[in-house]
Amino acid sequence: MADEETIVATLRAAGCVFAEEEARLLIESAPTPARLDEMVAERAGGVPLEHVLGWAEFCGERILVRPGVFVPRHRTELLVRLAVAAIGELPGSEHRPVLVDLACGSGAIAAVVASRVGDLSVYAADIEPAAVAVASRNLAPYAGQVFEGDLFDALPAELRGRVDVLVANVPYVPTDAVDLLPPEARDHEPLRALDGGADGLDVLRRVADGAAGWLREGGTLLSEIGVGQIDAAKAALSHAGLAPEVVADDDLDATVILGRR
Known part of the structure; x- marks a missing residue:
């Protein structure tokens, strides 16, 4: 399992503007260390953060999303x-x-x-x-x-x-x-x-x-x-x-x- 500093560096290298915030959300959401590594790889590969997390923040609420589903703006x-x-x-x-x-x-x-x-x-x-x-x-x-x-x-x-x-x-x-x-x-x-x-x-x-x-x-x-x-x-x-x-x-x-x- 990568530490937070490594995750931030990985996301930043992939072009994620809010790398620190995204790293925190990924760490908080991952059920296991192995899954965290998978989630970081998915996000670094361009998968929308919301699809990786399984939810989107919208109007102060968490809305379930999945791959292939439009992410609310x-x-x-x-x-x-x-x-x-x-x-x-x-x-x-x-x-x-x-x-x-x-x-x-x-x-x-x-x-x-x-x-x-x-x-x-x-x-x-x-x-x-x-x-x-x-x-x-x-x-x-x-x-x-x-x-x-x-x-x-x-x-x-x-x-x-x-x-x-x-x-x-x-x-x-x-x-x-x-x-x-x-x-x-x-x-x-x-x-x-x-x-x-x-x-x-x-x-x-x-x-x-x-x-x-x-x-x-x-x-x-x-x-x-x-x-x-x-x-x-x-x-x-x-x-x-x-x-x-x-x-x-x-x-x-x-x-x-x-x-x-």
Whole structure:
């Protein structure tokens, strides 16, 4: 088993900017000395730290992740805050608010929103089997139901017209820019979780076109976009009959578009 100083040196040589912090996390998480050596080798070989650890820190919580599953980004904390606020703004009624997390990945967004809201019906869907398995575990404490399939096709029909908040953190990287992503993303996360088509908005347009049929009147769609995609994203939501609004957080380098039915 290597000591901490050696681990730090190994990680630094591999290009890990936060080598000291990563070494500490690896040492704390390794169940055995032999496994620690394996984990250090995996990280030095370019495997995302979160995949090596088996979890990602997101909004102050540990979210289970596994190889082949999209790792939640800190910028997506803005989407979580806005989803919680949208649920809080719902008029009082007898029904439990319904949250749907499309293209859910690990289920991180739905899990954190559910942890902050409390009484909430949670549903999620993803096209990747590995993501569905992980999201099912992350959403189990909130009785969340996770389905495998392509966007709305995965959801039970009885949810039509009943969704209060629809979060869809769909891919928005233009195809030509995928090769410019860090190797940790492009080599270890599903391409379908990264590639948003020619202008990055192909999947968002599909979500927007279907959202009105699933949202309750007054319900809200929320999705993350790039700052250069604002006008095109607003046009897509308007075309789908949703009233668009854009919120940005410079500290998080995050931009979210909301569409209300």
